[in-house]
Amino acid sequence: MVKINQNYKIKMEKITKSFGDFLALDDVTFNLDHGEVHSLLGENGAGKSSLMNVLSGIYAPDHGAISIDGKVVKINGPSDARFLGIGMVHQHFRLVKSFNALDNIALTINQTSYYSEKDNLRHKILKKMDEIGFDLDLDSPVGLLSVAEQQRVEILKVLIAGASIIILDEPTAVLTDEEAKGFFKIIRFLASSGTSVVLVTHKLKEAKEFSDKISVLRNGKLVDTIIPGKLDDEALIKLIVGEVFAEKPQLSKNFGEEKIVISDLNLHRSNHAMGLTNINFKIHEGEIYGIAGVGGNGQAELSTVLMGLTKLNSGSIKLAGYGDITKFRTDQRRKCGLVFIPADRQKYALAGELSVADNYAVASILRGDLGSWMGVKKLGKQQSILEAIAEFNIYGVQRLNQNAALLSGGNAQKLVIAREFSSKPSVVIAHSPSRGLDLKAAAFVHKQLLTARDGGAAVLLLSEDLDEIMLLSDTIGVINRGRITAEFSSPADRQIIGKAMVN
């Protein structure tokens, strides 16, 4: 056994991991102390997730050594990591939705007999919950629990399995401000009782507020490890992005006519969808109407109803120049100039196994450009596509016939926007357009929305990220349980909007 630094809980030394030609982690050394909350900051693709996947045994590193409590260990899969007391709470929960919390936890721990030890386990969980102040229904299917509650199940899974090292991947991405506060209280409590916590995040604010140390990764390298408070925001951003960078709000200068008017929209609630109740709002030409709200309060339903993808039960949608478009199909609405940037771009906006050219050209071809019904033009070398790719700064496209699945999140989103804006839009519906994007890509997306607005389009921006709403919107509506509960003109007070989101 090689003795390294006895003082650290975990020492990851000179970790390198590559995927094909791509170097995800480049000689990274990362140390984690006993009982500390250690934040990992960095852009998408900087290597945060890769590093933690190595630690939790999901990836095997190409080089490097890991030691825990001074002993060199090999982590050969998730079960080894669990055995060593490493627990990971993934951003996308690893829960079986149809099982209750108890069964989900039972799944993680190795019991010889599941059924006879069920009561035992229940007591253990209740005791743990009591200790850290959790409140949770153990018996209803986790699919019916709120996101915050589902997260608690994930944390309990890790704790009951006896983890002394907890990795949290973007834990607050799905929480409201209020829920996040409660969450960090528990995390601090766990740290004070000796658990080491790694917090993977891209929110500077919470990293600074709640962690003992911050490590910054950039392009697969660990740039620096600092004590929060030693650096101001600007310096920290510079560390993360490599340059100074900030977006400023730019309100619209000239509203035009009413472009789209939504009246008394109703959608019945179903098994898998939130209903919509009496939705009324209008958007003018050259206006961005932002809809703030906690995820799952009807944003997805509102956007698909407006695009004609979900049938509404009552209400009307009127579009300037076209009149009542309530009965229009999706293709007809698109002909009227409605365009859509859905939240889940990989699932709904792109086809990964089709080429970049096909993904871009689908809108043009359906409009009847690029050839006739008899023959579609060869897309591989189309000038218009090459120009769009250049204009929208889509990196990583070597050939037009490469698969879209190979694009990173930011470039994939740029491709979606390039396509949707390939004809002049009259109404833009954008749902969480910068979700999962790094700062630079998000800024690019925002610039495109502002350009569309300044070009006279009516823009509906639905986002769970309140900062994004505050930054871009000229008018802000708040959606809560399928209703628009409040409306503000910018600039509005963040606190008041935040309250309206949860009340």
Next chain:
Amino acid sequence: MDFLIYWLSNVPGFATPFALGVLGMIICERSGVLNLGAEGFVLVGAMSGAGVLISVGDLPLFALVIAGLSGSLFGLLFGFLVTILRVNQVIAGLIMVFLAQGLTSLLSRNMDWVNKPFEGLSKLNTGIFSEIPIIGPIIFQQDLLVYCTLLFYWVAFYFLYRTSIGLRLRAVGENPEAVDAAGGDVILLRLLAVIIGTFFLGLAGGYFTVVVSKIWVDGISGGRGWIIIALVIFARWQLSRALLGAVIFGCIEALIPRLAAIGFQLPQYFVLMMPYAITLLVMVWSNLNPKNIKATPSSLGRPFLREERH
């Protein structure tokens, strides 16, 4: 009254192979492996059962065990294709059907098993019980496998809902990533489910030859594997509903030959197409209820690979 008793006493014999087959399908598909090869596994089981009786001797129970095991052996190939080689599960299922049709036909010709009648498994002699009026013929004049099937259902229930491995098996069908993160071996669990599941499909096939027809001819299952698949959807992948579905189907199948006996005349080939038409109706009826679509295991048909980067 006699009609009713006669009819009902025939129901278990018709229902049992469906019950066995659906049981196998549920175990298999609960793990997330879409099994469209049911017809193939049934055929392999049917031929093996007949083969044992003709070539080895009059050992009906042994023949049934071999029918199940040969289903599993064939299932191992299927499991290898879908879990390890990650072949598209629809294609792999269809391949198993074609393969089984060709293989059973060739093998039974080579071994000279075709059109050779045998004793098979007869009804159990329960002595005094079978003399009880009404319930005697219905409940106590059945073959051993009818009673075993009920036992299998109980064991399967215990396995799926009371053991750790059953818990994991069900979880794998819903969210394999969760099981993987919990340290379970997704591939192994699915292979296990396929092997157990195809055992029961093979056993269902064995029932067709060893108990029902007591003879082997090519393609003897005549599409019943597909009916089994339809019944799984009807059953919403639940054991209790599976048993119910098998009994209902058994009632219908047992009724069809009875109809002619009471003078209800229908052209012969229309009678023969009824099970398929009824299955189609069952599928329509199942889908009219949105609960069924929700009951589908979430990862059904989706292969699993951990190292994949998105």
Next chain:
Amino acid sequence: MSSASNINKRKGVKLEVRDPMSFANKFIVLILSIFTGLFISFVILILSGVSGSALWKEFVVYIVTSEKNLSSVLIQASPFVVAGLAAAVAFRARFWNIGIEGQMIFGAIAATYIAINDVGPEPTRLLLMFIAAGFGGVFWILLPAFLKIKLDVNEIISTLLMNYIAFNFLLHLLYGSWRDPSTGFPNSEQYDVSEILPLLGWQSLNFSSVIAVLLVIILFWLFMSSRFGFVLNVLHASSDMARYTGIRVSLVILIVTIVSGFLSGICGFLVSAGIESRMTQSFFIGFGFSGILISFLARDNPIGILVVSLLFATLVIGGQSLQVFYQIPFAMVQLMQAIIVMCVASSEFFIRYRLIFSF
């Protein structure tokens, strides 16, 4: 749970996603796996008592050296081609049409109805039969298509069940009102000369080859060049994206199933008017399934379908000889097809992933 001791060891096989393979390499893998499948099949045949030299003669020598056998292969290939196209069209829209056989039966029933009732003037009889066959096939796919679109009923099972219903209906006709009055056999009376596809002048090759090639060309254009083909590509890749970009998915599926059913009906017509010259009960067994396998092997590419169909037809002609001279059941042909497809499907694993051994 792992013990501490094996944590320090690192063993086993890992999978890694490969970079996309070049077209040429993919083609080499495809050819290799087809040969692997043929090899396994031949081993099975040899174990069944056919000598290796007999296999060589039946499957290669006699077919290449005899014009008669070569023409039999070409005649046999035509319905395979059309069945393959019928499968391919549907698969392009992710509609698994396993009911090609049933649709063939109804196509042939419609054509035979025209033939035995002498509908229409003689010169247009074949054309009428052709059209009727197409619509017969469409008739038999409409219910599954409707159930899929409206109720999301699994089309694999519904189309398959429809096969059994169609087959029993066919038996009802052949053992009933359509039984051949002159022989008493359960098949329809023989078609008149005006109801049989005309010969082309070389051996027994007839017009069905022309129809098959024409359909390949039309579908090649449809898939590779037309706007509808592009829409199919999008739908095949992602039905969600198709819907979100304004493609009318239900309408496309309806059109596709109609085309697929029409082609299947034509396929039935080619068998009855091009090979058997009457409606019989046994000759449909296997065409529908083969069509699916052909389409899979050819990756839904019409030209590929043409090539694979020739391979499958060769297997059939060779298999028929084996049946006659070695009493090998005809199901062996189906077994060979399945083994080849299994090898090809398995080979995709090696195209997509790289195995990493570490010991």
